[in-house]
Amino acid sequence: MEINTFLQNFADILDDTDAALIKQETVFRDLEEWDSLTALSLIAMADEEYSVKLTGDDIKSSTSLNDIFEIIKNKG
Amino acid sequence: MKANIKAISYYLPEEILSNDLINQEFPEWDIEKISSKTGINSRHISAKDEFSSDMAIKAAEKLFKEHNIDRSEIDFLLFCTQSPDYFLPTTACIIQEKLGLNTTIGALDYNLGCSGFVYGLSLAKGLIAGEMAKNILLITSETYSKFIHPKDKSNKTIFGDAAAATLISSEKGFCSIGNFVFGTDGKGAENLIVKQGGMRFPVLNDNEDISDEFGNVRNDKNLFMNGTEIFNFTGEFVPKLIQGMLEKANLKQDDIDLFVFHQANKYMLNHLRKKIKIPEDKFYISMAHCGNTVSSTIPIALYEAVKEGKLENIQNMIIAGFGVGYSWGACNLIIN
Numbered sequence A: 001m002e003i004n005t006f007l008q009n010f011a012d013i014l015d016d017t018d019a020a021l022i023k024q025e026t027v028f029r030d031l032e033e034w035d036s037l038t039a040l041s042l043i044a045m046a047d048e049e050y051s052v053k054l055t056g057d058d059i060k061s062s063t064s065l066n067d068i069f070e071i072i073k074n075k076g
Numbered sequence B: 001m002k003a004n005i006k007a008i009s010y011y012l013p014e015e016i017l018s019n020d021l022i023n024q025e026f027p028e029w030d031i032e033k034i035s036s037k038t039g040i041n042s043r044h045i046s047a048k049d050e051f052s053s054d055m056a057i058k059a060a061e062k063l064f065k066e067h068n069i070d071r072s073e074i075d076f077l078l079f080c081t082q083s084p085d086y087f088l089p090t091t092a093c094i095i096q097e098k099l100g101l102n103t104t105i106g107a108l109d110y111n112l113g114c115s116g117f118v119y120g121l122s123l124a125k126g127l128i129a130g131e132m133a134k135n136i137l138l139i140t141s142e143t144y145s146k147f148i149h150p151k152d153k154s155n156k157t158i159f160g161d162a163a164a165a166t167l168i169s170s171e172k173g174f175c176s177i178g179n180f181v182f183g184t185d186g187k188g189a190e191n192l193i194v195k196q197g198g199m200r201f202p203v204l205n206d207n208e209d210i211s212d213e214f215g216n217v218r219n220d221k222n223l224f225m226n227g228t229e230i231f232n233f234t235g236e237f238v239p240k241l242i243q244g245m246l247e248k249a250n251l252k253q254d255d256i257d258l259f260v261f262h263q264a265n266k267y268m269l270n271h272l273r274k275k276i277k278i279p280e281d282k283f284y285i286s287m288a289h290c291g292n293t294v295s296s297t298i299p300i301a302l303y304e305a306v307k308e309g310k311l312e313n314i315q316n317m318i319i320a321g322f323g324v325g326y327s328w329g330a331c332n333l334i335i336n
Helices: A003-013 A036-050 A056-060 A065-075 B019-025 B031-038 B052-066 B091-099 B116-129 B153-158 B186-191 B227-249 B266-276 B294-307
Strands: B004-011 B015-018 B042-045 B076-080 B106-110 B135-142 B162-169 B175-184 B192-194 B223-225 B258-261 B316-323 B327-335
Touching: A003 A036, A003 A065, A036 A056, A036 A065, A036 B031, A036 B227, A036 B266, A056 A065, A056 B227, B004 B052, B004 B294, B015 B019, B019 B031, B019 B153, B031 B153, B031 B266, B052 B091, B052 B135, B052 B162, B076 B091, B076 B116, B091 B106, B106 B116, B116 B135, B116 B162, B116 B175, B116 B294, B116 B316, B116 B327, B135 B294, B153 B223, B162 B294, B175 B227, B186 B192, B186 B227, B227 B266, B227 B316, B227 B327, B258 B266, B258 B294, B294 B316
Parallel strands: B076 B106, B076 B135, B258 B316
Antiparallel strands: B004 B162, B004 B175, B015 B042, B135 B162, B175 B327, B192 B223, B316 B327
């Protein structure tokens, strides 16, 4: 699993956010578009793209997109 | 003896909570995103003095009128709600009297949410098969809006109030009721819960409001839904439920002409549809006008599917309900 593909997948679930803002160190919670629906989209993306079950606690305990990436990688 | 669904009608309360109104209250919540992701444009909210029995009666009266049904033929009443009028008496008893049903009928309440309609059909089929009843009135009615905190934008966006009335009969209907599969896992109890109001935790008036990570405000007397956990639960169990259903009914997935799932929200439904690999044209969604109405979503969708002609020239359907409990169930319907 590759970080750039993951960042691209994450950018794809967003509707109104400039893809340039989506980086490894991005604090996803600070994105204006981040809400409960985006969290569900992230879980769906982890499931569809990586067959990984990401939990609400996984998201809660993460700060950056890299944290999420590492969790998915370790679970995959 | 075969059990058949003879007729369905439903009632939506007068007051409408539109996306515009939600947007006025929560300006940070993008209105187009709400409707495109949830698939919901408006929800109906029960009046302050309107409760589950009132809505149940309106749905049943509509059923009698719309389908020309003689109420004296009803010999059993099943009432599904999680927001009953009282602890006791049984709400179904109140409904019997107000609808003018015979005093010789059996009537009971049962407490289930999103799986409630499927379970109701199974109980009705059992009553018919056991020759205990011939015409069963199944009513699902829910006023979740009364549980939801006014500042809980997530739940306000998803849930609407409604009641649906269904007549299940030993006589021919528009479809016959096939086989069932069920599931229960209480480990999910705390993920969709109204904690206070029962015996264990009576309602407190000095609850402190808490705000979750997405800014939804609630306290322990309100409806709490852990959306991410519920999403994962459905992703894990619903595909297995459908697999089990197909095996039980001895059908292949291609044999199914139409799937009607509990209408939770469009986003989750599409995720499940893709996971189970159901083509879009075999997957019915109808919730834009009323939102997630808990146990009434499936009968409402069935009503709309019949109205749209979706049941013409098809043979096999599967309906599936899943949610609070956790509780889930599915059954196949054979179109006549």
